[in-house]
Structure formats: structure tokens, C-alpha cells
Amino acid sequence: MSIPILDTHQHLIYPGKYPYSWTDSLPPLKGNAFHIEDYLTLTKGSGITRTIFMEASPDDPHWRDETQFVYELSEQPNAIIEGVIANCRPESPSGFEAYIESVQHPKLVGFRRILHTMPDDLSQSDHFATNIRLLEKYNLTFDLCFRADQLPIARDLAQKCPEVQFILDHCGVPDIANNETDPWRDHIAQIAALPNVACKISGVLAYCAEGNTTTEAVRPYVEHCIESFGWNRVVWGSDWPVCNTRSDLPTWVQISREIVANADMSDQEKLFHKNAERIYLKK
Numbered sequence: 001m002s003i004p005i006l007d008t009h010q011h012l013i014y015p016g017k018y019p020y021s022w023t024d025s026l027p028p029l030k031g032n033a034f035h036i037e038d039y040l041t042l043t044k045g046s047g048i049t050r051t052i053f054m055e056a057s058p059d060d061p062h063w064r065d066e067t068q069f070v071y072e073l074s075e076q077p078n079a080i081i082e083g084v085i086a087n088c089r090p091e092s093p094s095g096f097e098a099y100i101e102s103v104q105h106p107k108l109v110g111f112r113r114i115l116h117t118m119p120d121d122l123s124q125s126d127h128f129a130t131n132i133r134l135l136e137k138y139n140l141t142f143d144l145c146f147r148a149d150q151l152p153i154a155r156d157l158a159q160k161c162p163e164v165q166f167i168l169d170h171c172g173v174p175d176i177a178n179n180e181t182d183p184w185r186d187h188i189a190q191i192a193a194l195p196n197v198a199c200k201i202s203g204v205l206a207y208c209a210e211g212n213t214t215t216e217a218v219r220p221y222v223e224h225c226i227e228s229f230g231w232n233r234v235v236w237g238s239d240w241p242v243c244n245t246r247s248d249l250p251t252w253v254q255i256s257r258e259i260v261a262n263a264d265m266s267d268q269e270k271l272f273h274k275n276a277e278r279i280y281l282k283k
Contacts, residue, residue, distance in 0.1 A: 002047040002257070003047065003265070003268050003269055003272045003273070004047055004048075004049045004050075004272065004273055005046070005047045005048045005049065005050075005236060005253070005272045005273060006048075006049070006050045006051070006052070006082070006235075006236070006272065006273040006276045006277065007043075007048050007050070007051040007052065007236065007237060007238045007240075008051075008052045008054075008167075008200060008202070008235045008236060008237045008276045008280060009052070009054045009169065009200060009202045009203070009237025009238060009239050010039060010051045010052065010053060010054060010237070010238055010239075010240050011034065011053070011054055011055075011056040011239075011240065011241060011242065012034060012035060012036055012039070012053060012056060012070065012073070013029070013032070013033060013034040013035075013056055013241065014033060014035065014069075015031060015032070015033055016033065017058075017062075017069070018058035018059070018062040018065070018066065019058060019059045019062065020056065020057065020058055020059065021059050022057055022117075026242075026245050028241070028244040028245050029241060029242070029244065029245065032241075034240070034241040036073050036076070036079055036081070039051070039240065040078065040079075040080070042240070042249055042250070043249065046249070046250060046253050047253065047272075048080075048238070048253070049080065050080050050082045050273075051080050051081055051082065052081070052082060052083035052084070052085060052109060052276070052280055052281075053070050053073075053074070053081050053083070053084045053085065054085050054112065054143070054237070055067070055085055055086055055087040055112055057087060057114055063087040064087075066086075066087065067084060067086040067087065067103050067105075067108075068103075070084050071084060071105050071107060074107055081107070082107065082281060083107055083108075083109035083110075083280050083281055084105065084107045084108055084109065085109060085110045085111060085112050085141070085143060085280075086103050086108060086110075086111050086112075087111070087112065087113070088100075088111040088112070088113050089113065090113055090123075090127075090128045090131040090132055091113075091122055091123075091125070091127070091128050091131075092131075093127075096131040096134065097131075097134050100134060100135075100138055100140070104138075108140065109140065109141060109280040109281060109282075110135070110140045110141030110142060110143060110165075110167075110280065111135065111140060111141070111142055111143070112142065112143035112145055112169075113142075113145070114145050115144075115145050115146055115150070115154075116145050116146050116147045116150065116173065120150060120153055123153060123154075123157050124153060124156065124157075128157070129157060129160040129161055132157065132160075132161045132164055133160075133161045133163070133164060135161075135164050136161070136163040136164050139282065141164070141165045141166070141167055141279065141280060142161075142164055142165070142166050142167075143166070143167045143168075143169050143200070144157070144158070144166050144167065144168045144169060144197075145169045145170075146168075146169075146172070146173065147173045148172055148173050148174050148175060148180075148184045148187065151172050151184070151187035151188070151190075151191055152187060152190070154166075154168065154172075154191060155187070155190055155191040155194065155197075158191065158194050158196060158197050159194060161196070162194075162196055163196070164196060165196055165198070165279060166194075166196055166197045166198070167197070167198045167199070167200050167235065167279065168191060168197055168198070168199045168200060169200050169202065169203065169237075170200060170202050170203030170204065170206075170207075170237075170239065171188075171199065171200070171201060171202070171203065171204050171221055171222065171225045172184060172187065172188050172191070172199075172225070173203070173207060174204070174207060174221045175207065176204060176207040176208045176209075176217055176218060176221060177207060177208055177209040177212075178209075181220065181221075181224075185224055188224060188225060188228050189228050192225075192228035192229045192230075192233075197229075197233070198229060198233040198234065198235060198275065198279055199225045199226075199228070199229040199233060199234050199235075200234075200235050200236070200237045201222055201225060201226070201234055201235065201236050201237070201256065201271065202236065202237030202238065202239045203237070203239040203242065203243070204218045204221055204222065205218065205239075205243050205246050205247040205251070205252055205255070206239065206242055206243060206245050206246050206247075207246075208246055208247075210246060213246050213247035213251065213255075214255075215255045215258050215259060218255065218259070219259050222256075222259050223259065226260075226271075231263075231267040231270045231271065231275075232270060232275060233275065234270070234271050234275060235271070235275050235276040235279060235280075236256060236271055236272050236273075236276070238252060238253070239252075
């Protein structure tokens with residue numbers, strides 16, 4: 001019997017409600033809807049039994065409304081949304097704690113600010129770090145969304161906030177299409193040395209060359225992350241529907257299971273659900 005999966009990185013896109021301009025350059029996503037019903041249908045029989053919604057970055061100012069909308073979706077029968085990671089703006093000159101308070105909900109587990117498309121200095125200010133440190137008070141996480149070349153910046157932020165639990169998204173966004181491993185490998189090892197950072201095994205199929213979304217293509221990157229962070233600090237995410245830009249969710253589930261097939265069952269359980277239960281759901 002397959003180990004059940006808690007998907008820690010699932011987006012929902014409702015273009016009938018909000019604009020998502022970031023999808024304009026991604027033909028498989030542009031203008032298309034990816035609703036909770038679609039996700040439930042797609043994952044039936046996959047082993048995915050629970051999910052954590054990851055903010056889907058609707059355009060300003062709609063990202064503020066998205067969180068409440070997903071809370072409502074999560075209360076539908078059989079929605080399987082156990083947690084919500086909300087959008088935020090820690091660079092705001094004031095009001096960040098008031099914003100945290102405004103989105104409080106039993107299913108709020110953390111925040112993310114898209115940073116891989118923003119200027120490097122956005123997250124490097126003392127003000128940004130001061131606001132992120134507020135998350136410790138609320139026992140909330142922060143997902144690190146940085147490119148491979150920005151990993152030293154991500155590490156600096158996590159180092160400034162030692163009491164906050166960080167999760168590095170998408171294995172640190174390696175350039176798999178061009179088979180680049182350096183300096184990504186060293187940067188992963190350096191950020192993994194911080195005990196308050198975990199790694200999300202997710203997103204990597206989107207960085208493969210078109211037509212080469214294979215186990216062999218991503219295995220070295222996934223295995224390096226698991227080796228660097230250890231089995232107690234890795235979680236699994238589908239990155240649906242962004243995974244559709246190169247492959248699809250069922251393929252990523254299959255590849256993930258293949259990569260760790262020889263690991264102890266207890267370690268596979270940590271990757272696929274137990275660590276996420278502890279890190280995000282506090283169970």
C-alpha cells in the first residue's frame with residue numbers, strides 16, 4: 001500500500017474571480033481555471049489525502065481577498081485542505097502585525113512572499129527581517145521562494161530570524177534543464193546548515209528541459225536536498241498546476257516515489273506526510 005501524501009504546495013486558480021498576470025507567459029496556465037474540484041478529481045487514487053494551499057499570487061490588491069476565499073473553500077465537505085499558506089508583504093512600512101491578525105484562522109499555517117521575481121534587496125532590509133520575526137510569536141512558518149542564484153540571500157534572511165521556521169521551496173530552483181549543479185549544491189548545503197530551515201521537494205519538473213521530465217533528470221537534485229537537509233527536514237509538494245508547464249501531477253507523484261523507493265519506510269513517511277504534520281500543522 002502506498003504511503004499517503006500530504007501535499008504542502010498546491011495552488012488554486014480562479015480566473016473568474018481574480019486576475020493572475022503571472023500566468024500570462026505560461027500557456028498551460030494562462031486563462032485556465034484550476035479549482036478545488038479539479039484537484040480532487042486529479043488526485044483521486046494518487047495517495048494524496050490531504051493538502052496545504054499555497055497562495056497563488058493574484059494581482060494587487062486581490063491577494064488580500066484570496067486567503068478568506070480559500071478558508072471558505074476549505075470548509076466544504078471533502079475539500080481536504082488542512083492548512084493555508086497566505087500571501088503577505090513584509091516590506092510594508094507599517095501594519096504587518098495587524099495584517100497577520102486580520103487573517104488569523106485555525107487553518108492558517110504560514111506565509112509566503114514571492115521573492116524570485118523581485119529585486120534582491122527587497123528581503124535584505126532590517127525592516128523585512130523584523131516583520132518576519134513576528135511569525136514566531138504566532139507559531140507560523142515562512143516559505144522561501146528564491147532562485148538558485150539568490151540562495152545566499154535566503155540563507156541570510158533565515159539566519160536573521162533563528163526562531164522562525166522556514167521552508168525552502170522547490171529545492172532552491174536548480175537549473176535542471178542545463179544540468180547545472182554548481183554553485184547550487186554548495187548553496188543548498190550552506191542553507192541546510194541552519195536548523196530552522198526545511199526543504200520542500202517540489203517544483204523541479206518545471207525546471208527540466210522540455211520533453212525530459214524524467215526520474216533520471218531530477219534524481220541528483222532531489223537526492224542532494226535530502227542528503228543535505230536530512231530526512232527530518234524535507235516535505236513534499238506537488239506545485240500543481242505549475243507542474244503542468246512541463247509535466248503533470250501524477251507523473252511527479254510517480255517520480256517522487258521512485259526516487260525514494262529504496263529508503264526506509266519510516267523515512268518515506270517523514271517526506272510524504274509526517275514532517276509536514278509537524279512543521280506546518282504542528283501535530
